[in-house]
Amino acid sequence: MAIGTLTPSQEQGSSHEALLEFPDNRLLIDLCGEYDRNLASIEQALGVQIVRRGNQLSVLGEDGAREQAAAVLAALYDRLETGRSVEAGDIDRELRMGQEEPAEPGSQLEMFRGGKVEIKTRKKLVEPRTDAQKAYVQSLFEHELAFGIGPAGTGKTYLAVAVGVSMFITGHVDKIILSRPAVEAGEKLGYLPGDMKDKVDPYMQPLYDALNDFLPGKQLAKLLEEKQIEIAPLAFMRGRTLSNAFVVLDEAQNATTMQMKMFLTRLGEGSRMVITGDRSQVDLPRGVSSGLADAERLLKSIPKISFNYFTARDVVRHPLVAAIIEAYEADEKPA
Structure with a gap:
């Protein structure tokens, strides 16, 4: 001891x-x-x-x-x-x-407390830092389709990419596919220079950042070149069947209902799919409903699909981020 x-x-x-x-x-x-x-x-x-x-x-x-x-x-x-x-x-x-507050008897958080949860990657060992994160990681390993919903900074995408890399290097999947809608966050960026990759890469940068944390630079470059790791806008998923792959859809609150349905139906044999999003950061045009909200409403009763939720308590960025999120949430509540 x-x-x-x-x-x-x-x-x-x-x-x-x-x-x-x-x-x-x-x-x-x-x-x-x-x-x-x-x-x-x-x-x-x-x-x-x-x-x-x-x-x-x-x-x-x-x-x-x-x-x-x-x-x-x-x-x-x-x-x-x-x-x-x-x-x-x-x-x-x-x-x-x-x-952490006591978990309700029989709840998902109660099941995953106590045991150690670790994600092994090429560069580092990743450990969840809250009970909600621990339950989320367990769900990613145990379910073929999992949702992670909560505010920014709670590790939804970071942990999903870490699990994907872990399953890839252990041979459980043959490739990693990371996607997100190419939606501007309330700003008009205008015409971007360069080819298609140059145009969409700014939207995909958070996914590259996560991969760089888990894989050596030369190996990551080689895997990207060989298409064993793909990073692409959501629109590029149409018509594909994603088999033996670990697939992550990030910023899913910015997918339309039709895009979300299209993406979910890409799930192929031997694949795992993770959808992450923040319901408070929808950047879709006014009047366009969020595919994440619709998926949550329609799929929550399907037992083999897991839904994991995060709150400001799970924010692992600067402590001020949690305080900022709580302030905005309090302002949105009816008086």
Whole structure:
């Protein structure tokens, strides 16, 4: 185990102390981080005080916060014992997992809590940072058709591409196809120069960014050249049958009802399909209904299709992003 002892001391005012002992001083240094920045992050998030005493850490704080801080430190030390590093995202993940609200009995979130979920790619090991993300990743591995719906910054597309790369490098699929509607986000961009690829690449850039995180540059370029990985606008999917492929439709809220139906019916033998979108960011012309909303309404009762939902609590970008999303959501609610 990571921790030798975890013992609450006597009460100090309204606070208590938990003493944690770590057997490997070298790993303890990595746990604390440069200038104890990792400890400072935990202190700030949970309102506790962490004091280092030799190979021990003393955690001072109220019962719930103290226990959560101790659990976070234990999990991060376990990670170091397996040879992995501790980064800011790892601390954020452990803090979030401990702060999630209780799941309803029998719900999807309850089923996926507890066990570790990891996605192996060529460049990095990807781990979900919230329980909703964990449930989503499980759904991507277990269902042939899955929807990820929620605000920007919740990892919907990033995790879907990570799962696609993982299934591709393990031989479960023969190719990866990433698509999104080429719809301007409220602006008129005018005529873009260059050939067709040059014209559509600006719309596809987030997908390229995700792939670059998971595959070495030369390998990615080769796979793109050999068409084992394809990135194309949604309009290019018409008439195709996508077999033995991992297919992602990103920004699906900007697909029309007919486009969504066309895309869903491309699903072929041995393929998996993921549709991601944010219902609050529809850029379609006024009066044109979103294919994502229609698909959600029409397909939700089909048992083999999974729907996974995210909220501002699942935002893993800058903390201000979650606050911004919550502010807009509050403004949209009727008084």
